[in-house]
Amino acid sequence: MHKRTLFLAILFFVCVFSASASAWPPGDTTARDSSIEKIAGFIKKISFGGVFQARYTGSLVRDVDVNGMHQPNAEEVVRNSFSIKRARLQAKAQVSDRFTAAVLINLAEFSGDTKGKVLENAYISYRWNDAVNFTVGQFRPSFGLEDLYPVDIIQSMDFSNQYAAFGSNGWQSFQIGVSMFGSFNQDSKIPMKYAVSVVNGNNRNQPSDNDNGKLGTARLEFGEMNKLSLGLNGGFGAVKRQRVYALGVDVSGVIPLAPKWDLQLQSEYKQGNNHQLYYALPDSIRGGEGVGRYIMDGIYVLPNLRYKISYHKLTSIEFSMRYEYFDENKKHNGAIRQSYIPMISLAFLKDYGGRIQLGMQIDQYNKDIPGTKTHNSNLLIVQVQCRF
Template sequence: MNKLFIFLVPALLCTLIIKGQEVTPLPDSTQKVKITIKGLFQARYVFSANKNVDLNGLHHTDGKAIYNDFDLKRVRLQFASKISDRTEVNLLLNLADFKSDPANKVLENAFITYRLNQYFHFKMGQFRPAFGLENMYPVDVIKSLDYSNQYTAFGNNGWQSFQIGASVFGDFKGAVPIKYEVSVVNGNNRNKAMDNDNGKHFSSRVEFGLVQKLNIKLGLNGGLGLVSGSQVYAAGVDISGVIPICEKWSLEVETEAKQGNNHTFYYGLDTAKRVGEVSGYQMRGFYLLPNLRYAINYHRLSSLEFSCRYENFDNDFRHTKNPRRTFTPMLSAEFLKSYNARIQFGINIDRYKRNVSGTTQYNNEQFVIQVQSRL
C-alpha cells in the first residue's frame, strides 16, 4: 500500500490539475514542414590518480589498469521536424557510440509529440521519462562533469535515461505554475528489439514553481513497476533554484534524494547468493550541487563557474551497506552564450566505507579536462 501511495500522489495531483482547467484547443493552421539540426561535441582527457584503478573505477590486483585516456564522450546530432502546429518528431544520435560495440547504442531519442493544448500533450517512442530532476535537462547544460551516480543506477533500473514507451504531459500557469507528466515504459532501457517481460514501469512527476523570482522549483516523483513478476518501486523529491548575489554573481543550487528497488542488481546475482525477494534489495541516494557563477562577459568569455557536487549513494543499503561518497569540484569557462563553447576541469573523488579489491568499490581520484561545443 505504501508503494502504491508513492506513485498515486503525483499521479492524482496530475489528474486534479487537469480536471480543474478549462481546455482550450490550439488554433489550426497550415504550415510547411520545418526541420532543425543541432549538435553537441564533447571530448575529454581522463587521468586516474591510482594507477591500479582503471577509468571505469575497477580496481586491478595485477597492476595492469588503463589509468589515462583521450576520449570522445559525446558526438551528438539532433533532428527536430515540426510537421504541423501540433505535431513534432525528434531524433537524437550519439555517434561516439560507434567507437565500441554499437549494439543497443547510438540512437538515444526517437519520439513523436502531439500537442492538443497547453494542458495535454502526448508523446510516444524512445525518450527520457520525467522522473527526477536530472531527466529534465540535457547533459550539455549540467553544472557538473556528468550526471550523478544515482542517475546511472536508476537509469539501469528503467526509471531514468532513455526508455521506450509513451507519456502525457502539460503545464498550467498561475500563482504557482505547475508541470506534470505521467509515463509508461518498458523499463529495460533503449534500443531493445522488444520488452524482456510483460511488466511495465509507470512513473509520474509533478513540478511546482514556488518562487518565480528565484526560479525555485519543487519536484515530486513516484513510480511502480512489474519486473519478472515482482513489484518494484521508486520515489524521489528534488528542489532547485537560483539565488542572485549581486549584478554579476549568482548561486545556482539543486538537490535531490531518491530511493527504490535495485532489481537489476538482484537479478544479476547468482540464485544461491540472493537473500530474500527483490523487495529487500533497495538503493538510495542524495546529492547537493551548488554552482557559483560569475557573468564576466569579457570579449567571447561569457562566464566563469565553480561547482562542487556532493553525493552519497548506496546501491544495496540493506545488505552490502557500502555507500559511495563522491565529491566533484569543477571549474568551468563558458565562451559565447548558452554553453556553445565550454572548457571544464574537474575531479571525481570516490570514497567507500570499505575498499573491496578487484571490484569497482575502491577509493580513487579521477581528473578530467573536457571541451564542449554546441552546434
C-alpha cells in the same frame, strides 16, 4: 519482357510529368511557386543540432585506471587517456502545429559495443494545448531534475550516480513507452507542471519488452526552475511478476547575490528497488528473498556559483562542487559510495555553446572490492565542449 515493361513505365512517368508541367500557363507561375513555398516551408521547420565533448582523463591512484577500475596485478595500468565522450547529432521536425518528431544519436558509442546504444531519442510528440501533450517512442521520462536537462548544460562533469542506477532500473534515462505531460497556472505565483509515463523499463534500443510488466512514473513540479521549484516523483510497476517501486523529491533554485553573481542550487533524494542488481545475482546469494529486500537510495547536493561576464565570447565563469551519497543495496550492507566532484568551467557563447571544464571525480567507498570499480579512486578530468 522486363526491359519492355521498364521502358513503358519510364515513358508513362515522362508523359505524366510533361502533362503536369503544361498544366500551368506559360506566363503563370503562381501555382508552381505556391508548391515550392510549401516544400520550402516544410524544410524550414526541420532543425539540426548536436554536441561534441572530448576529454582528457588522468587517474591519480596508482592501481586504478582511467575508467575507475582497480587493477592490482596488471602489467601496465592505463592512467591517462584522451577520449571522445559524446558526439551527438539531433534532427527535429515540426511536422505541423501539433506534431513534432525527433531523433538523437550518439556517434561516440560506435567506439565500443553498440548493443543497446547509439540511438538515444526517437519519438513523436503531439501538442493539444499547454496542459495536455503526448510523447510516444524512445525518450527520457521525467522522474527528477536530471531528466529535465541535457547533459551538456548540467553544472557538473556528468550525471549523478543515482541517475545512472535508476536509469539502469528503467525509471530514468532513455526508455521506450508513452508519456502525457503539461503545465497549469503559468501566470500565477506558483505554476505547476506534471508528467505521467508508462515504459517498458528495460532501457533503450530493445526490440521488445523482456517481460509483461511495465513501469509507471509520475512527476509534479511546483514553481519555476530559474527561481525556486519543488519536484515530487513516484513510480510503481512489475518486473518479472514482482512489484517494484521508486520515489523521489528534488529542489532547485537560483539565488541572486550581486548584479553579476548568482548561486544555483540543486538537490535530489531518491529511493527504489534495485531489481537490476537482484536479478543479476545467482539464486544461492539471493537466498529466496524477494526484490522488495533490495533497496537503493541516494542524495546529492550541487551548488554552482556563477560569475556572469562579457569578455569577447566568454559569458561566465562557474565554480561547482557536487557531493553525493549513494547506497545500491542498503538492506544488505552494500558498498556505500560517496562522491566529491569539484569543477571550474569557462562558458562561451549562449547556452554553453562552447565550454572548457576542469574537475576531479573523487570516489570513496566504505569498503573496497579489489579488481572492480567498487574501489576508492581519484580522477582528474579536462573536458572541451561545443554545441551547435
